[in-house]
Amino acid sequence: MDAIDVIRAKRDGGTLTPDQIDWAVDAYTRGAIAEEQMAALAMAILLNGMTRAEVARWTDAMIRSGERMDWSSLDRPTTDKHSTGGVGDKITLPLAPLVAACGAAVPQLSGRGLGHTGGTLDKLESIPGWRASLSNTEMLDVLRTAGAVVCAAGGGLAPADRKLYALRDVTGTVESIPLIASSIMSKKIAEGTGALVLDVKVGSGAFMKTVENARELAETMVAIGTDNGLRTTALLTAMDRPLGNAVGNAVEVAESVEVLAGGGPPDVVELTLTLAREMLAAAGLTDKDPADALKDGSAMDVWRRMITAQGGDPDAPLPSARENHTVTAPASGVLTSLDAYGVGVAAWRLGAGRARKEDPVSFAAGITCHAKPGDTVTEGQPLLTLHTDDETRLPRALESLDGAYEIEASGTPTLHPLIIDRIV
Numbered sequence: 001m002d003a004i005d006v007i008r009a010k011r012d013g014g015t016l017t018p019d020q021i022d023w024a025v026d027a028y029t030r031g032a033i034a035e036e037q038m039a040a041l042a043m044a045i046l047l048n049g050m051t052r053a054e055v056a057r058w059t060d061a062m063i064r065s066g067e068r069m070d071w072s073s074l075d076r077p078t079t080d081k082h083s084t085g086g087v088g089d090k091i092t093l094p095l096a097p098l099v100a101a102c103g104a105a106v107p108q109l110s111g112r113g114l115g116h117t118g119g120t121l122d123k124l125e126s127i128p129g130w131r132a133s134l135s136n137t138e139m140l141d142v143l144r145t146a147g148a149v150v151c152a153a154g155g156g157l158a159p160a161d162r163k164l165y166a167l168r169d170v171t172g173t174v175e176s177i178p179l180i181a182s183s184i185m186s187k188k189i190a191e192g193t194g195a196l197v198l199d200v201k202v203g204s205g206a207f208m209k210t211v212e213n214a215r216e217l218a219e220t221m222v223a224i225g226t227d228n229g230l231r232t233t234a235l236l237t238a239m240d241r242p243l244g245n246a247v248g249n250a251v252e253v254a255e256s257v258e259v260l261a262g263g264g265p266p267d268v269v270e271l272t273l274t275l276a277r278e279m280l281a282a283a284g285l286t287d288k289d290p291a292d293a294l295k296d297g298s299a300m301d302v303w304r305r306m307i308t309a310q311g312g313d314p315d316a317p318l319p320s321a322r323e324n325h326t327v328t329a330p331a332s333g334v335l336t337s338l339d340a341y342g343v344g345v346a347a348w349r350l351g352a353g354r355a356r357k358e359d360p361v362s363f364a365a366g367i368t369c370h371a372k373p374g375d376t377v378t379e380g381q382p383l384l385t386l387h388t389d390d391e392t393r394l395p396r397a398l399e400s401l402d403g404a405y406e407i408e409a410s411g412t413p414t415l416h417p418l419i420i421d422r423i424v
């Protein structure tokens, strides 16, 4: 087979055959297709799309490029959640132990943040001693001891996606629904979970800016899961404002612990419980109400076991920032907007995120929101506190907050509902 023929077929709006797809993914993983050829093919896919059958085959080829994990030795059903990423999205932290406390096993392979969206592993690494990299045997041990494990994907899982994602990142080909859907689903299917709930974020702080695009992505991923025998559902959820009050690393861990202790911001609690119910239903476990596991401390017990099993100290103080700068309300009225993207970029510029994969993050950096859209504020009251270890980062972070919030004498914010839709 010839790479140029495959590129031309997709460039001219054709449908790739299963053999062409299998060959292209395998040859690229082996290095037999050059980076520039795969870049051209990815651009042709971005411009001309893929049929459902092509996306399914492409995903399958990426799964087959590496190992497939197997949790059949566990005595509980496995279930997992994947979020397409957003600002203040710490939901995995309370959710994984909560679902485990209700009887499921949660084997969650997570990622690091890139750009303005945070990464679950970066957040958890702010806990002194906690380790993201585990061998498959260690993963199984943590799952057996705690019921939930959150760790980095090993190099053996979907290596085709690892290589292709890095290429897409630098060739303007990330924003393709077939490529995003196959990238996410290849990793989740290879991870070996028995059920999957997708949290597809919608709004300025998300990949998908409109409900229409998010719905198309969700439907594509649900179809891939279903075609592969994985029970998959998706929720479309709001990412036009930050989720919760904390955006960053250690500050998000602290907020997650509040949720596990039975408190926390109402939106974080509502989304955590909604996703927990979806995950448990998908795993066939409906006898326990997750709200009870937050109240009775059983979710917190799992959290402590999970953190300890991965070398972390759940009682250690979390890193705190050297500089804390408060932005106050310039007028009295109703906070009608707090833009997720603006807040996410500000947190990133304070050091919470990274610009390149190899950059370190600052665990203490981030933002605390003192008011959320719809709240009444008084001139001079704290609106946002910016946390950083490096005060030279403040001016650029403040710049990205210019126009990111609005206070009006009266009015109601126009926001997406927290849970926009459910796709099955």
Ligand code: URA
Binding pocket: 165, 174, 179, 180, 181, 183, 184
């Ligand atoms: N996350 C992924 O894992 N892959 C994509 O293509 C986009 C987001």
